[in-house]
Amino acid sequence: xxxxxxxxxxxxxxxxxxxxxxxxxxxxxxxxxxxxxxxxxxxxxxxxxxxxxxxxxxxxxxxxxxxxxx
Numbered sequence: 001x002x003x004x005x006x007x008x009x010x011x012x013x014x015x016x017x018x019x020x021x022x023x024x025x026x027x028x029x030x031x032x033x034x035x036x037x038x039x040x041x042x043x044x045x046x047x048x049x050x051x052x053x054x055x056x057x058x059x060x061x062x063x064x065x066x067x068x069x070x
Contacts, residue, residue: 001028001046004055013043019062025051 007013013029020027028046047055 002049002052003044003046004052005045005059007043007045010043013045016045016059016062020045020047020055020058023054023058025055025058027055 005013005016007016010029017027017029025047029043030046031043
């Protein structure tokens with residue numbers, strides 16, 4: 001597994017994980033600290049190395065959709 005994104009808040013990483021899993025890409029969130037914050041190192045989103053390119057495309061589309069809802 002490789003880190004593809006860092007987030008400051010757990011819920012942001014969880015939303016990205018859910019989007020990836022919905023696209024059939026396994027994802028794991030690590031670095032969760034107390035409460036909803038990621039602690040000093042933040043929260044990392046990891047995917048299998050052979051799925052990085054596909055995962056980044058899904059996240060780009062997901063983030064674009066979030067910025068420009070129809």
